[in-house]
Amino acid sequence: MRFFIELSYFGKGYHGWQRQPNAVSIQQTLEEALSTLMRNKIELMGAGRTDAGVHAKQLFAHFDFEDAIDCPELKRRLNAFLPEDIAIQQIFEVGVEAHARFDAIARSYEYWLVQDKSPFYKDSAHFIREPLDFEAMNKAAIYLLEHRDFECFSKSNTDVKTYLCNIENAVWRIGDEKAVFHITADRFLRNMVRAIVGTLLEIGLKRKPVEWMQHVLQSKDRSEAGVSVPAKGLYLTQVVYPDSIHI
Structure with a gap:
């Protein structure tokens, strides 16, 4: 059983x-x-x-x-x-x-980010003091929905057979205490979400233009993307299965 x-x-x-x-x-x-x-x-x-x-x-x-x-x-x-x-x-x-x-057909993650120092989020969210352009970050995130090959965001020396993923949703939502990046896909590569967030932060901090995301995706090169953000802000929030698994 x-x-x-x-x-x-x-x-x-x-x-x-x-x-x-x-x-x-x-x-x-x-x-x-x-x-x-x-x-x-x-x-x-x-x-x-x-x-x-x-x-x-x-x-x-x-x-x-x-x-x-x-x-x-x-x-x-x-x-x-x-x-x-x-x-x-x-x-x-x-x-x-x-x-x-x-049998999992979809997985969702959140990444938590705070911009005001808070002892209550020190172990559960990434703290960025500098102003962020979330509108630009969301524009850049749209490029993720148009691509399938995410080798540029994969951890090096991994043993995966394919870098293809189907991202259904990728968006920042801003709350009173924290900003949360929501992303859903059929599968994720190792370190993928943290690398995506690090790349979006380069754009949000105005170090790179929105269109840079397209360049990173087309490069298929991890060294072209932003650094991975700390693990403490990342949450696996949902795993979806077909009804057929149930008895």
């Missing part, structure tokens, strides 16, 4: 989702908790790999187990067992072929 588990976490204390040889990860922490409570070795397959320090408002993973599970009770026990910065939202049975990573 296969089960999906939906969770959220604050990533400051973890070296990303995926297990690491000498660092604490979300996957390791959750696998150890499940294995202890279920008295069986449990291995998880996540919907994606968030980098060190990145947060998730919603992430799914799947695991297999031979017997039926009282899902609400397991959720309750897990939340009592796990540290405070990881929370389980739900656990539910899916078809045996359902896959947390390969």
